[in-house]
Amino acid sequence: MTSLNKLSPSSAISYQELLDQEDVPVPAHLRETRSPDLGNMRLDVDNYISPEFHRQEVEHVWKRTWQLACREEDIPNVGDHLAYDVADLSLIVVRAAEHEIKAYFNSCLHRGRRLVTEPGCKSTFRCPYHAWTWNLDGNIKFVPCKTDFDYAGDDAFKLPEAKVGRWQGFVFVNPDPKAGPLMDFLQVLPEHFKDYDLDHCYKALHIQKNIDCNWKAALEAFMESYHVIATHPQLLTFMGDANAQYDILSDHISRSITVNAVNSPHIEPPPAQQVMEDTLRESGRVFNEGELQVPEGMSARKFLAQMNREIFSREHGRDYSRATDSELLDAILYWVFPNIEIWAGYLANIVYRARPLGNDPDRCIFEIMVLQRVPEGQDIPAGVPIHYLADDERFSDAEELGILGKVFDQDLDNLPHVQQGMKTAAQNGAGGLILGDYQESRIKQLHRMLEHYIGEGRNAAGSL
Ligand code: FES
Ligand SMILES: [Fe+2]
Numbered sequence: 001m002t003s004l005n006k007l008s009p010s011s012a013i014s015y016q017e018l019l020d021q022e023d024v025p026v027p028a029h030l031r032e033t034r035s036p037d038l039g040n041m042r043l044d045v046d047n048y049i050s051p052e053f054h055r056q057e058v059e060h061v062w063k064r065t066w067q068l069a070c071r072e073e074d075i076p077n078v079g080d081h082l083a084y085d086v087a088d089l090s091l092i093v094v095r096a097a098e099h100e101i102k103a104y105f106n107s108c109l110h111r112g113r114r115l116v117t118e119p120g121c122k123s124t125f126r127c128p129y130h131a132w133t134w135n136l137d138g139n140i141k142f143v144p145c146k147t148d149f150d151y152a153g154d155d156a157f158k159l160p161e162a163k164v165g166r167w168q169g170f171v172f173v174n175p176d177p178k179a180g181p182l183m184d185f186l187q188v189l190p191e192h193f194k195d196y197d198l199d200h201c202y203k204a205l206h207i208q209k210n211i212d213c214n215w216k217a218a219l220e221a222f223m224e225s226y227h228v229i230a231t232h233p234q235l236l237t238f239m240g241d242a243n244a245q246y247d248i249l250s251d252h253i254s255r256s257i258t259v260n261a262v263n264s265p266h267i268e269p270p271p272a273q274q275v276m277e278d279t280l281r282e283s284g285r286v287f288n289e290g291e292l293q294v295p296e297g298m299s300a301r302k303f304l305a306q307m308n309r310e311i312f313s314r315e316h317g318r319d320y321s322r323a324t325d326s327e328l329l330d331a332i333l334y335w336v337f338p339n340i341e342i343w344a345g346y347l348a349n350i351v352y353r354a355r356p357l358g359n360d361p362d363r364c365i366f367e368i369m370v371l372q373r374v375p376e377g378q379d380i381p382a383g384v385p386i387h388y389l390a391d392d393e394r395f396s397d398a399e400e401l402g403i404l405g406k407v408f409d410q411d412l413d414n415l416p417h418v419q420q421g422m423k424t425a426a427q428n429g430a431g432g433l434i435l436g437d438y439q440e441s442r443i444k445q446l447h448r449m450l451e452h453y454i455g456e457g458r459n460a461a462g463s464l
Contacts, residue, residue, distance in 0.1 A: 012265030015245040015257050015326075018301075022324045029192040030257075030326060034247045038444040042432030045422040047447055048214040054361040056454045058087045061338050062175075064453070066165060066185045068340045068353055069093045069103065069173045071203045071369075073383040074119075079136060082119035084173060086355045091162050091173050092116045092125070096136040103162040103173045108132055110143075119385075125159075134159050168198040169371075169380075187250040189336060195327075196344055201371035203383030204348070207398050208367045210357055210391060213415035215339060215364035216446065217422075218354040221411045222333065222341050223442040225258040229266050231410050236264040238279040238300070246441050251449060252337035254442040255344075260285070260329045261301040275300035284404035285347055286329065287311075305329050312346055317376035320346060335442055337449050348372050362419055368401075368408065 016033065019026045046053050069084040070093055081094035083106050090106035092115060108115050108127040115125050115134075124141055126133040133142040140157035143149060149157075163174040165182025167190060172182050183190060211218050221227070228241035235241075240259035247255045261279050263269050270278075272294045279286050279300065286304055288311070294303045305325035312328065313320045320328065323346055332344040341352040349371040357363040367386075374380050387398055395412065396405035425433065435444055 012240065012243045013262070015240075015243060015259060018243075018259060018262070019324070019326065022326070024322050024324060026324055026326075027195065029188075030324065030332075032247065032249070033245065034249055035438060035441060036248055038248070038441055038448060041435060041444050041447070043435055043443075043447060044432050045425045047450065048217055048419065048422045049361055049426060051359070051361055053454075054087075054356060054359060057356070057450065058089075058359070060453045060455065061450065062086050062089055062356075064174070064176045064179070065338055066163075066172045066174045066179065066182050067338070067355075068336075068351075069171045071371075071383050072101070072166065072169050072171055072199075073202045073380050075101065075171075076380075076382050077121055079121045079123050080119075081116060081122065081125075083114075083116045087359055089175060090114060090116075091175065093164075093171060093173060094136055096138075101164050101166065101171055102136075102138065103164050104134075104138055104159040105162065105175075109157060109159065168193060168196075169201060170198070185252060186336065187253050189253050189334060192249075192253075192255075192334070193342075193344060196346070196349070197373075198342075198349060198371055200380070201349065201373050202380050203369050204372040205370035205400050206367065206384055206386045207369075207389060207395065207401065208365060208386050209389040209393070209395070209412075211364050211366045211412060211415050212362060213364060213419040214361050214422075215354040215356050215366075216450075217415055217418050218364050218366045218412070219335075219339060219341065219352065220443050220446070221415065222352050223254075223256065223335065223446070224436070224439050225256065225331075226436060226439040227411075227414075228264065231414060232407060234278075234282050235407070236267050237270050238262070238275050238283065239264055242266060242439075244439070246438055248441055248445045251452075254335045254445050256331070256333050256442060257326070258331040258333070259301075259326070260331065261299075261304045272298065272300040272303070276303055279304055282403060284402050284407060285331075301325060301329065308347070312373075315375065316346075316373045318373075335446070337446070346373075366412070368395075 070082055075095045078095050078098060081092055084091045084093050092104045092106045094102055096102040106115055110130055110132050113127055113129045115127055124133050124135055131144055135141050138159040163179050165172040225241040225244040228235055228239055238261055240262040242265045244256055244258040249255055261275055263275055276294050288307055294300055305328045308328040309320045327345040333341055334344060335341050339354050343349045351369040353367045354364050357365050395401055395408035398405055
């Protein structure tokens with residue numbers, strides 16, 4: 001059992017001070033700090049509970065922004081396809097040719113039936129209602145009694161397309177025909193991720209569950225480490241929750257860096273051996289077998305970073321001698337507007353996605369994916385299928401998550417109560433939620449950008 005420290009968290013070692021202890025040159029993007037003044041925001045709970053705010057999000061966000069549809073390895077072969085659904089929108093994402101991925105609006109041009117309901121591999125899309133059939137390139141192949149429809153003209157039969165962009169193995173779609181390029185939308189992200197080559201990874205784990213909360217509440221559970229003290233007390237011996245750095249890097253990109261193998265400033269420092277053992281047992285992110293001993297005078301952080309450096313070099317067939325301890329241990333978590341978060345660094349890279357379930361602001365689809373590096377010289381395997389958890393199943397029921405299932409259950413157990421509590425907050429006259437100025441700045445930025453896209457400007461919205 002750990003005892004609470006009398007230290008103020010503000011006197012804790014900062015992430016930048018930890019970088020000073022690195023033995024190798026530190027990449028510039030880790031040295032970057034950016035915390036602009038986002039204003040004294042009292043967050044309106046209508047953003048989470050109001051059907052009208054949801055409707056505005058559909059019009060101004062989901063119909064207009066780039067959003068993650070899938071990984072390339074989810075559709076490795078020509079004809080592989082899936083449906084990407086968000087609110088009322090549905091897009092078919094298909095590998096139309098070996099090097100070409102297309103997205104079509106998932107609706108038959110005849111009487112509107114949804115064309116694709118299940119993922120699979122096909123050489124054509126055939127509507128089950130009256131058999132209208134399209135080739136993978138979107139050109140019509142067959143219409144029974146075609147002459148009855150000739151009046152519409154040949155152009156009327158081409159399947160309408162949405163935009164597709166690809167980056168590091170991620171497939172993004174944008175329903176807006178006027179959308180700018182994905183790479184412009186991603187802003188600083190490609191530069192920050194250039195060493196992490198996520199295009200040489202494959203999706204080794206994918207869990208999906210419907211949660212009784214707004215999509216933003218689910219995403220925000222992963223935007224700050226301020227919740228660790230209450231929600232994950234078992235992590236305090238090895239997670240620097242109050243040491244975390246938060247950066248608003250650009251309009252669409254924010255980042256938190258939470259240090260691992262360093263105790264929380266909220267507790268008295270435990271011995272290095274305990275920090276090391278708890279990290280191995282409870283983090284679900286750092287693994288080794290057998291009896292290990294931190295040498296006298298060495299920190300748990302240095303010991304575990306060196307261990308990962310050696311294990312990853314062996315397993316990935318790469319040389320990590322120039323990788324920082326931070327990139328081998330820490331939770332370096334980027335948000336991409338509107339609804340995904342991606343871990344940077346050389347640990348298995350977790351990806352979170354949250355999106356509305358239909359038009360119910362009280363429900364969302366929440367997903368956890370884990371990308372694993374493919375050893376140098378090996379082909380990228382197909383991504384694993386989605387493991388859907390039923391409403392009464394927990395993340396700890398997904399054995400592939402290991403100890404992380406317990407951690408995610410802790411996170412997500414809060415969420416239906418958050419959603420319900422928001423409804424009471426709408427009545428309490430307090431004037432909105434009070435967000436931490438620094439530690440919850442990424443949540444401020446999410447809402448700031450939503451307001452910006454929606455154009456209401458209620459909360460000092462605007463481009464940075
Ligand atoms: S609705 Fe699709 S063929 Fe009639
Ligand atoms: Fe958490």
